[in-house]
Each structure stands twice: as structure tokens, then as C-alpha cells.
Amino acid sequence: MRLAILDRGHSLGTKILFLLIRAASRQPVLDVIKLVKYRADFYGKPMQRVTQEAMRGPSAWPVADRELMAAFVAKTNDCEWCRKAHAAVAEEAYRDGAIVSAVLSDFETAPIEEPLRATLRMLCRLTREHAVNADDMRAVLAAGGSREQIEDALAICFSFNTIGRLADAFGFLLPGPKAFEAGAKYLLARGYR
């Protein structure tokens, strides 16, 4: 990472935790973990509360769709690290890698329900152009999406518009696929706490 403090500046207790994670998972500690554990009171803990609510709290979307949206927002932001990380979680959650690949390749032709497709279209515009208007929202509602689904999708978008920027700005190191697979299993079992 571009800031040495994010690699090596953690407290002794956190360094011991990282040793345990490495021993248990037999994988390197993911850079996102190093980020949220660095001076966790400043960013990590309050951000984890937001992301836990968005990704695992009560929602009109199942977890698999939420992880897919996270990967989709990351892809739209050109954040390779978050796209790969959350595509791995979505694949595990759907138990179907093909649907995730299809959406990330071209959501307009992917075999998904129309409310999800319209929601992804709105999230794409919001992420790419940094704003949307009432017509964009009416299009989602007209496709069968509910107000609740839109608000829940926007919460996911908020989280991953934050995390993706930090992954790219701090220069997260891309690990191998096995590390993302281990991370995916952890996130499905334990969430973002």
C-alpha cells in the first residue's frame, strides 16, 4: 500500500490478530482489513457499521443481489480490487458464477429480473456521473422496483463509492483468487462487523 502506516502501523494487539488470521486462513491479510483496523476509531469502526447495515441489515434485496451491486459499483468505478472481492462473494452467495459474470460483462443483456436491471442502470449513472435525477428514479419504479429497493440499493452504493475510492487511492495489493475466496466465505458467514 502507498502509506506504510496502513501496512505496518497497527497496534501490537492488531498485529497479533493479523498473525492469527494468516495462520487460520493460510492467506495474506487482505488490505481492506489492514485499512479498517488502522486507527479503527477514525474510519474502520464507524464505516463498518454503515456497511454492515447496508449489506447485512434488513433489506428488500437478498444478500446475493447486494454483493452483486457492490461488485457492479466497483466495476463502474474501475476499482479492480473491490470488483474481484465482491464478485467472489456474490458467486458464493448465488452459488452461480455465470450470473455474476453476465451482469459484470453486460447487465443490459444478463438474465436477471427487470427491477434489478433498472436499479443497476440507475446505480451505473449515479456512480459514473455522480448524480441522478427524478426521471432516473421513475424509470426504476416503472420497471417494478420499489422505493424501498431503491433506498436499499443507494445505501450499498454509498458504501462502495467510499470503499472503492480508498482501495484505489491507497493502492490495495491484488491478492490471488484463493485469498478472495477465503474473504468471501468470511463475509458470508460473519458479515462486515
Place this chain on the structure above:
Amino acid sequence: MTDIMKARKALVTRILEGDGSASRAQRRAAFNRTRCAEPLNTLIDKVTKQAYRVADEDIVAVKASGLSEDQIFEIVVCAAIGQAVRQHDSALAALEAATKKE
């Protein structure tokens, strides 16, 4: 239904008003994308608009300008969250406009 607003408010309050290595004014300027001196301005601009374009040199230049790693950490976090908040608020306002009764 998901409700992140309480947690989002706590997050923003912490990064802007809590203790930090960077001054509250520096953190708020990054959050609000207020123009500041180079090379920090370029870094904040990239974080908010196209974070994938941030390069090693951007961080090196900001460090060379005298900011510590802890200050850069806080300022980048504030810039990222500020942009995400603006986008989120824009979308919630659009949803409100689309669903308000005539």
C-alpha cells in the same frame, strides 16, 4: 428496510469533528472538495473524480510537501466519504422528487 442514515451521520461526525492528525479545517476542506494548494489539490481531485488514477507519485508529492502519513490517511478518507455523501444525497433527493405527491 436498510437505514444507514444514523450510522452515516456518526461516521461523518467522527471524521470531521473528532480528534485527528490533520486539522478539522483540512479534513472539512477535503470532504467538501474545497480547492486547496498543490500537490494536495490534485490528490483530492483524483480521489473524488477518478480514484483509479491515483498514482504512487501523487502520494509521494503530498508527503514531500510536509504532510504526515496519518494526515494523508485522514484527508483521503474525508475526500472519499465527502464524494460518496454528495452522490447519496443527490440520489435521495431525486427519489424524493420522483415519489412526491402532486
